Amino acid sequence: MTVDKNFVDTLFDVKGKVAIITGATGALGTAVSFGYGLAGMKVMVTGRNEDKLKVLCQELKKEDIECEYSVGDPATEEDVQKVVQNTMESFGEINVLVTAAGYNNPQPIIKQELTEWQKIMNSDVQGTWLFCKYVGAEMIKQGKGGKVILISSARSKMGMAGYTGYCTAKGGIDLMAQSLACEWSAEYKINVNTINPTVFRSDLTEWMFDPDSEVYKNFLKRLPIGRLGEPEDFIGPCIFLASSASDFMTGANIAVEGGYWAN
Template sequence: MSKLDKKVAIVTGATGGIGFEVAKKLGQDGFIVILNGLNDKEGKDKTETLLNEGINAFYYGFDVTNEEAVNTNIKAIGEKFGRIDVLVNNAGGLGGRSRFEEMTTEFYKAVMALNLDSVFYASRAAIPYLKKGENACIINYTSIAGWNAGGPGAGIYGTSKAGVHAITRALAKDLAEYNIRVNAVSPGTIDTPFHTQIKSTKPEVFASWKNNILLGRLGQPEEVATVVSFLASDNASFLTAETIQIGGGQGLGI
């Protein structure tokens, strides 16, 4: 098999939670999956797990907020396989909480870098190789916080995710002439280790979140992965510049 015979998908932040389930699902769909993360041991362990399931997987450890590291690694991936078909900009996070009055510039820059700069760096680096892909696409992650600005102390997180919503549409406009689609998913409250701290310290608050979700339960990582799988597939070939909410009707609960 030549290096052009099989589609290639990169999933940033893929060593746990939603990212790992997305990488697993895309691997099951037949993609060569490239897992990215910061914890090399965890990355290698998760890659081994996928290999044991018959999925063709590789791990590249680099920081998505480091422009040089992103450029170097995505170029290496593109050159190794001759193409990139799917880029999933999964890496991101709350980064902590801070009200604006006491917010440090360092905190502001760190949250924006993690959620927005990373999308720009990875997408820009991947474009030359996405042009060589088949039904190529970028899939970003925004959040309900991008619309409602987040809860107390999460204002910059919400701001960064609003930026992801905008850059998704901007990239879609920019890349349409190359038939590269760009969409986003907006997960609601998904039951992942992301919520471990509040589960253990304020279980009653965690339990109450269900009351704001129309379907009355939290989402599962696999339910995000299936939507990403659809967006990466030929079935979504006429879908671009869209954001799909995956929240069980979050904000509409009674």
């Protein structure tokens, strides 16, 4: 067997690819938006808050990143169709989808209202399904394959008290990726994988990063890597999954969780 040097040199090259990133103003979505943009990708950032999206897009453009934004609720079909249409109008194609939008509100099942549980399912599952449906249709129409990266969670395979919404939703995301891999990969060359983070730094989790707190100390006992996550930890895996280096991977639930599943 002979390995071509150009093949190796371009293995992780994503320059020129067009990506839609949902939940782009969140910690993980923002990190991936910058990571993709600085790697030479064109990014369409989307979410529900236009003011935040506008600021994010301005910051990306300051780094000479080709960026546009489109406002929309990922759980609303018409909004998702609009985001996909805007992306096609702006960039002419879609090569990568990252679904980083999500929501959680932990509560005991007997106290949680059905409407709140449904909000978790809509934000995490329905929104992901809708973007897969409409982006997938464009990728199939383009006939050039594609990369779909669904943001799941370490909680997709490990239950937790108060998490009957979130764990159920993320377990569904894992199976959605596996089902879509069976549906798309052989026929259309569209790879579908998840990354499964544990706790990482964000506005909602900053309180957990106090090294003197018992919450922090207890959580670290479960993390062989010895620290909690940072948003930047997910840039590498997302570039890998967007590149040709991951062409033989599909339907995988990839642990990017500091060893949490191992302990």
